[in-house]
Amino acid sequence: MVEDFSTRGIVSKQMLQCLWKDMKLSGEEEVMLICLLQKFDLCFEMPQCEDADPYTIQSVPPVYRFPWLLTAIATCMPREIQPDDVVLMVVFQLQNYCPVGLFETLSVKLNKFIKYRKDWQYGIQAVSVVGKNKFELLVQLEPKERSEEILISVQTQNKKLKEAWGIMVLIINATKELLQQWPGVLYCVRVVCPHCLKLGVDKPHRFSGAVLDKTPGGIVVCPKTWDEIDPRLIHPHTTPAQWQQRRKRALEECGKSPAPEEIMMEKQPRYSAKTW
Incomplete structure (x- = not known):
């Protein structure tokens, strides 16, 4: 005890x-x-x-x-990314330092979205249940050279992206709402490229947090690998139909007309930088 x-x-x-x-x-x-x-x-x-x-x-x-x-240190690690897995990750970059009590308060607030959890001093590994789907969550506070970061990630699969983003958006909004209690804290939001995470790229690309509130106007390309990525991985409000429609229009504008079976592929083909 x-x-x-x-x-x-x-x-x-x-x-x-x-x-x-x-x-x-x-x-x-x-x-x-x-x-x-x-x-x-x-x-x-x-x-x-x-x-x-x-x-x-x-x-x-x-x-x-x-x-x-x-005061306990981390005793568990996130599960390895499987071929069918996708990791959605959003980072809150706090300038200089994280205010005392902010992460602890966030830890309490997140409990309403969580069914099972493991806690340590600067992290939470948990399971959130939506209907019959279970999602693995990881929330951590990590110190950097001139800042501290709150990392929020959800591990899921392509067919469950909509539900996974639903959980992620709830946590993002809870974090933003909490940060309003510290009006002097300067921070920015970044969306880590899921494609880079899956490939194990060193220092994966980080998109601006603005992508969370808008839908893409065309094809989304990772600036780090120059690979085309599914817009649903960084845009929570993009439906598969919108994605396919915008992709077809963008390809037609650049002079490449995709075959019908190519449009329906779950994993989209790669294009070189010259295509863009």
Whole structure:
């Protein structure tokens, strides 16, 4: 129990009652105080384990995590990218440093989007469930030479891009909303090229965060590899039909008319820089 408190930031309801013993609170007042702690994003109730016994889960007293108390280092790593996998990654670049308490508060706020999670001092690895689909999330705070970055990534597949972007957009909006509480913090948003991530490119290209709020006017090319990429990988609001229509129009404008079967291919062909 001591290790849970000192390294993992886990506090049981019994421990809270012990800390509040001198306050002589009633049961109702204890419940209200716990609700206030959660309301002000100081802690969250720990979700039950995925393999928990459903017959005994109701008898287990709740435990709460206070991210400010976390000192544990990362003990888990993201799963390797498989051939059919896609990693959506958005980076918040914070100039100079991350304000004290920002990442911890974000950790609490994200709990409403998460079903299962593992936490350490500067990171969260979690699973979000949308319908029958499960998405692996990774949120980390990483120090850089002259800044600090909050990295948010979702691992998914091409056929689940719409649902994955739905989760990603919720987390992005929650982060932006939280940053408004620190009006003096200068930051910019970048979208890491999923194509570069899949190829394992050193220092993958980062698109401007403006792509999150607009749809592409034509073909999207990665400036790092000069490969054409699926616009849905960086534009959340692009549907497959819009993508195919814009791609066909752009190719026709540059004098290349794609074959019908080429338009319908899930993985688009590569073009050299001369094509553009």
